[in-house]
Amino acid sequence: MGKKLKLSFTIFLCIFIFDQIIKYGFANYDWNVEGPYMSLQLAYNYGVAFSMFSFLAEYLKYIQLGLVLIGLIYLYINKNVFMEYYIPIALLFAGGLSNILDRFTYGGVVDYFYWHYGFEFAIFNIADVIINLAVAIIIYIQIKQARLEKKNKV
Known part of the structure; x- marks a missing residue:
C-alpha cells in the first residue's frame, strides 16, 4: 500500500499545483486569447457543472x-477500493480540491477554456478535465472487471 499511496500523493500534488498555477495566471494576469x-x-x-446550484455559492x-x-x-474504511482505484482517486481529489480551493480563494471556480466553434460549450478548466478523466478510468476498470467476471463464469 505504501508505494501506491506515495504514487497517488505525487500525482495529486503535481496536478493540484499545476492547476493552481494556471488558475492564478488567469485570475491575476491577462492571459485571455481569442x-x-x-x-x-x-x-x-x-x-457546479454548467453553473448548477449557483444559488448555493457561499455554502x-x-x-x-x-x-x-x-x-x-x-x-480509509475500504482500503481495498483505494488499492484498486488509487490513480483515478488521486486525479479526482486533485481536480476536486483544486476547484474547492478556488471557491475559498477567488469566490468561485476559475474557468478559462471556452469552446465556441459550431456550438457554444460551457467554460471549463484543467481540473474539470482531470475529474472527467478519473471518472472515465473508473468506468473503464469497471467494464474490464465485469467482462472478466463474465468470461470466468462461462
Missing part, C-alpha cells in the same frame, strides 16, 4: 469539503 475554435477566457463559476465550498471528507472516511 481563437477561431477555442478561446482562453477568464470566467468564474459559482455553481457550496463547505458542502463539497464535507463530501471530500466523507470520501476520505470511506476510503
